Amino acid sequence: MRIALKITLALTLWTIGVLMVMSERELDNEFEIIDGDLTETLVLMGRALQPLVEDAWSRGGDAQVTAILEAAYAREQTVKLRWLDPARIDAGLEQAALTAAAQACSANEREEVLRWPVDAEPVAIYAYLPVTTSNARRSVLELRRSLAVRDELRARSRRQLSLTILVIGTCAAGMAIGIGWLLVGQRVGRLIALARQVGRGETTKAVAATGHDELTELTSALNDMAADLEDTRARGSRAAAERERLTHELRHADRLATIGALMARLAHEIGTPLNVIAARTKLIAREQVNGAAIVENARIAAEQTDRITAVVRSFLDFARGSREANRRFSADAMVEHVLGLLDSFARERRIELVVGTRAEGQWVRGNLLLLQQAITNLVINALDVAPPDTRVTVDLTMAERTPPDGRGRGPGPYVCVTVADRGPGIDPAALPHLFEAFFTTKPRGAGTGLGLSIAAGIVHEHEGWIDVLPDDGGGTRFVICLPVDADA
Numbered sequence: 323m324r325i326a327l328k329i330t331l332a333l334t335l336w337t338i339g340v341l342m343v344m345s346e347r348e349l350d351n352e353f354e355i356i357d358g359d360l361t362e363t364l365v366l367m368g369r370a371l372q373p374l375v376e377d378a379w380s381r382g383g384d385a386q387v388t389a390i391l392e393a394a395y396a397r398e399q400t401v402k403l404r405w406l407d408p409a410r411i412d413a414g415l416e417q418a419a420l421t422a423a424a425q426a427c428s429a430n431e432r433e434e435v436l437r438w439p440v441d442a443e444p445v446a447i448y449a450y451l452p453v454t455t456s457n458a459r460r461s462v463l464e465l466r467r468s469l470a471v472r473d474e475l476r477a478r479s480r481r482q483l484s485l486t487i488l489v490i491g492t493c494a495a496g497m498a499i500g501i502g503w504l505l506v507g508q509r510v511g512r513l514i515a516l517a518r519q520v521g522r523g524e525t526t527k528a529v530a531a532t533g534h535d536e537l538t539e540l541t542s543a544l545n546d547m548a549a550d551l552e553d554t555r556a557r558g559s560r561a562a563a564e565r566e567r568l569t570h571e572l573r574h575a576d577r578l579a580t581i582g583a584l585m586a587r588l589a590h591e592i593g594t595p596l597n598v599i600a601a602r603t604k605l606i607a608r609e610q611v612n613g614a615a616i617v618e619n620a621r622i623a624a625e626q627t628d629r630i631t632a633v634v635r636s637f638l639d640f641a642r643g644s645r646e647a648n649r650r651f652s653a654d655a656m657v658e659h660v661l662g663l664l665d666s667f668a669r670e671r672r673i674e675l676v677v678g679t680r681a682e683g684q685w686v687r688g689n690l691l692l693l694q695q696a697i698t699n700l701v702i703n704a705l706d707v708a709p710p711d712t713r714v715t716v717d718l719t720m721a722e723r724t725p726p727d728g729r730g731r732g733p734g735p736y737v738c739v740t741v742a743d744r745g746p747g748i749d750p751a752a753l754p755h756l757f758e759a760f761f762t763t764k765p766r767g768a769g770t771g772l773g774l775s776i777a778a779g780i781v782h783e784h785e786g787w788i789d790v791l792p793d794d795g796g797g798t799r800f801v802i803c804l805p806v807d808a809d810a
């Protein structure tokens with residue numbers, strides 16, 4: 323609509339410009355014709371007067387000529403007559419061009435005509451005609467015709483032009499509003515609505531593209547673009563769903579690998595209580611105990627069964643799928659569970675796995691199982707490198723932190739879980755690659771190199787980040803920071 327208005331306005335201005343130039347040129351042509359006619363009339367009038375003047379001169383000289391001219395043209399307003407004696411030519415004519423014409427007329431005995439002023443828009447025509455008097459002096463008859471008619475013509479032409487411009491302007495505005503709306507505005511409006519829908523990512527309906535003009539082409543192009551985008555979006559969301567499924571599978575596989583590594587220890591963990599249960603129940607079965615002792619042995623057997631159930635459940639919990647609801651949990655409980663799972667694994671290696679400081683009363687929000695998996699991966703790495711008879715500590719702290727660029731939820735309170743070991747530390751050359759998938763320094767078959775990349779993925783999903791720092795006493799410190807959930 324606005325384009326139609328602009329185009330119409332431009333066309334209207336152009337048309338008006340052309341009309342003005344044409345009207346000026348036409349006016350000039352008309353002036354040429356009028357000037358020619360007026361000049362001819364003036365000269366003819368002069369020629370008619372010539373014999374009369376000569377006769378009057380012969381009869382009464384200068385005074386007689388002047389009297390005749392005054393009498394003949396007393397009531398004439400448009401043509402002015404003057405009788406110029408040769409001696410008065412200079413004195414009578416104040417303008418140099420007129421003087422020159424009159425002198426030329428007198429000297430050459432020739433008619434002289436000129437429009438005056440010479441170098442500007444003329445306001446009058448002057449005609450000079452020679453008159454031969456009896457004493458052989460050549461006087462001059464001056465006839466002056468005003469060109470005021472030009473001003474009238476010009477004013478009339480301007481009035482007509484203004485009227486034309488008014489009519490054209492009104493028609494153009496009507497056209498712009500009416501035809502512009504029908505041909506352009508309405509259709510462009512539909513295209514704008516389509517583009518907005520595409521921009522908002524909504525499902526679009528193709529706009530009808532009828533006709534053969536540029537707007538139809540644009541409509542077809544936009545329809546195609548919207549269809550392509552929808553197709554790409556659908557493919558993108560399928561790819562995202564597939565990516566999510568694969569990530570889920572990978573994380574699950576990582577947990578199963580951890581379970582596999584811990585399995586031998588699980589068998590051992592279950593073995594001890596099973597032996598106790600077997601011994602106690604055999605005592606009862608063989609009736610080697612009676613009375614209160616039966617109750618006591620049964621209680622011990624039940625207690626050991628609970629222990630086995632707890633160990634097996636913690637393994638099963640860890641191994642099961644991770645599509646669990648986003649919820650709020652205590653930071654301490656999150657770490658506690660991991661240590662419970664890995665405790666026997668650490669003991670087997672003669673490594674002391676301990677919780678240093680706690681972050682009592684601090685809460686975190688997210689997927690508990692995934693965050694436990696991330697912490698488990700860090701602790702297992704620490705246990706893998708820690709020499710026997712050393713300690714791996716897990717500290718929980720709460721502090722105001724500013725996350726690194728592109729990570730975290732902005733400056734604010736974060737719970738940080740620090741896993742510190744007394745291992746060999748990290749080779750500076752390996753440092754930039756630690757979180758890359760499949761990066762491992764372990765011997766072939768000993769590690770997949772996925773532990774840290776999976777941990778980082780999980781932590782970033784929870785608006786947190788992981789730092790790696792050398793430990794003051796040798797070894798390494800991995801720090802997972804997660805935003806504190808302040809909502810009660």
Ligand SMILES: Nc1ncnc2c1ncn2[C@@H]1O[C@H](COP(=O)(O)OP(=O)(O)OP(=O)(O)O)[C@@H](O)[C@H]1O
Pocket residue numbers: 699703704707743745746747748752756761762763764768769770771772773774775798
């Ligand atoms: N606490 C640590 N001390 C020294 N090096 C470490 C420590 N944690 C990780 N690394 C280094 O980072 C590498 C990558 O660790 P990541 O957990 O991703 O894979 P991995 O432990 O090698 O394999 P997987 O986790 O599958 O057993 C390790 O191979 C090791 O070189």
Ligand SMILES: [Mg+2]
Pocket residue numbers: 699702703769772773774
């Ligand atoms: Mg690892």
